[in-house]
Amino acid sequence: MDNLEDLYQEIILSHNKRPRNEGELTPHNHEAEGYNPLCGDRLKIYVQQDGPKVEAVKFTGEGCAISRASASIMTEAIKGLSGAELEAKIHEVVEMLTAKEEPEVDPFEIGELAALLGVRKFPARVKCATLAWHTLEAALKNENRVSTE
Numbered sequence: 001m002d003n004l005e006d007l008y009q010e011i012i013l014s015h016n017k018r019p020r021n022e023g024e025l026t027p028h029n030h031e032a033e034g035y036n037p038l039c040g041d042r043l044k045i046y047v048q049q050d051g052p053k054v055e056a057v058k059f060t061g062e063g064c065a066i067s068r069a070s071a072s073i074m075t076e077a078i079k080g081l082s083g084a085e086l087e088a089k090i091h092e093v094v095e096m097l098t099a100k101e102e103p104e105v106d107p108f109e110i111g112e113l114a115a116l117l118g119v120r121k122f123p124a125r126v127k128c129a130t131l132a133w134h135t136l137e138a139a140l141k142n143e144n145r146v147s148t149e
């Protein structure tokens with residue numbers, strides 16, 4: 001189990017150091033800013049949808065390694081999704097991170113998202129991991145600002 005945790009740690013650190021899809025997205029038709037006052041994380045998520053389908057998503061912002069890694073992993077996990085699929089993915093990840101019961105997930109099926117599961121042991125950090133996802137949800141609903149508190 002320790003090896004798996006080390007691997008997850010490595011995934012988080014690697015995404016923090018070399019985030020995928022960091023920067024402003026032009027053009028974009030949705031954007032929102034998310035703030036987690038508990039930790040001081042600030043993220044801005046930009047989404048370009050072509051019809052219901054997510055064509056591209058990028059993020060900017062300052063925050064801890066977990067918040068940035070979560071945003072980076074998210075930009076890869078949701079690309080190409082649309083409508084119900086996209087909503088289900090957001091719900092699934094937030095649920096996986098916040099549910100009281102240990103989630104039953106197949107690490108091979110969820111890929112790098114599994115690395116975020118480590119925060120479940122540190123309740124204060126859960127909001128760092130969910131911030132990007134709540135901000136994405138707000139962007140898609142055209143709500144421009146969201147705070148975890």
Ligand code: ZN
Pocket residue numbers: 036039040041063064065066067127128
């Ligand atoms: Zn944080």
